[in-house]
Amino acid sequence: MLETVAQAVINGLLIGGIYALVSIGVTLIFGVVKIVNFAQGEFVMIGMYISFFLANQFGVDPLLSLFVSMPVLFVIGVLVQHFLISRVLGPNDMPQIFLTFALSLLLLNLALMLFSANYRTVHTSYSDEAFHIGGLYIPVAKLIAFVVAMVLSGALWLFLHATDLGKAMRAAAQNRDVATLMGINPNRVFCVALGIALALAGAAGSLLMPFYSAYPFVGQVFVLMAFVAVVLGTLGNVIGALVASLMMGVAESLGIQFVGADSGLIVVFAMLLLTLAFKPTGLGGGRAR
């Protein structure tokens, strides 16, 4: 019994690392640009397809393709901010919500048109490897993904706290007007924020590829998780999103272990609805703006 619980917790933590990469991106964009990116999951999907094609065509290991997917998605992020999001920043909710929502629909359905709904997998030498510690089972691919995800999260934290650009980003998140008066160029900061957030989503995609299938709808699983984690972990808070993502991973994994294999999503929705019902203000300051 204890072993089953421990195993479920380990599984949850390992996948929680991936959720963290996605939610940190969502919370970073929300904190800095004040916009909810409904398309974040689709950028995970793009990261997965990049890794899939590099592996399939050139035999590149999915973990190495991280060095392609991250820069490519960084550039996409800058372009999305510069050409799309910058045009709808204002007091009005409707364009902001529906622009990224339309982007999500567009990317998802383009993928459906181009790649069909088939599941794509990459098999690596370590896909089936696992460490056995006592009675516990730790798959190598998931462990690597978790470790890289934690390293990237730590690197982001360092960037935000130790570099000028990172500090400018946090300043813009706290008060855009004052930051602008202090000589920070908000457009540049926003572009970098989008770039970093999407690069993290791309990293999540590449890290998933050795043990997860790519398909056009794959992003929706991750973006839902991310939204819940971001609400739970206080909007705009990177550490909060990280901790909440790990919690979500564990909760989902325990749900699958003890309630039923298809109960993962139910656990997610239950957590979201319970959060909204009992702690909406403590988590998002009451108004998600």
Next chain:
Amino acid sequence: MSGRTQSLIWLAIGTIVLIALPLVVKSSFAIDIFIRILLFSFIGVAWNLMGGYAKQLSLGHAAYFGLGAYTSTILQINFGISPWIGMIAGGVVAMLASLPIGWLCFRLRGPYFTIATIATAQALMLIFLKFRDLAWGAEGTTIPNLGSAPLMMQFETKSSYYYVALGLLALGLAITYLIERSWMGYYLVAIGEDEDAAEAIGVNAPRIKRDIYLISSFLTALAGTFYTQYIYFIDPATAFSFNISIEAALVSIVGGIGTLWGPVIGTILLETTSTLLQSWLGSSIGGVQLTVYSLILMAVILWRPTGLMGMMSEAWQRFSRKPARA
């Protein structure tokens, strides 16, 4: 001629054309498209009451569509009750469901309200997937075909369905028209413009939002019953389809958010586009329709946030100003 008489004449002409349409057009393919346009206009109108006027941007209206569909079907198959009664019952169930859902979701604003509504609709779908005893689980069920049974909302000709859909749309538009011109309409617009400011001048925003959610969910449920009767099939994936939620919002935004005719105009554009696409490309390639929809939506948001209604009124102003300038 006053503007009011003029619009009454236009309305009369429009009504006559719409009533005469199935008598002239005999192709059942065309009637099917007309029915889709009427139905999605009606869903858009229901969404627009809350999403358009009060700017409570829900992406979870499939919840009420599905509840309407399931209530009438369960009553019909398990208890032999006519879908006409089931339709009203479905509306009432939807209203009852909107109270706790609204209680949860209205605590949040902006994008987080939207996310919460998505989650509630998805959660309901998951519940109905598990709901085997009364509601057939994931497989769904077909509606028994009784041939011509108008009392059971089953008709031999498509044109009868057309008139039911037309009646629903007329109901939705009439309710919108009345609300638009009442104190409630002004409160809704005030909440949509700035909720805090509206509350500061004494608008009871939580109550108004709750009330409009009741009306909007009731109407959406009627559409769910009609749709199930029309396609003779129900399952959780169709009844609670996220695409229903998307289309409800999309037709309103593309047509003109918070306007009486916006959802109708938006549906005409989107459904025509989708029909043309299907006839050019066939339905073999998945994703084409929503790709085009999302491009139209992005174009509207980036260049014309007031939608087609806004474009038309601008064009009308330019047109009617011209003689004065000459």
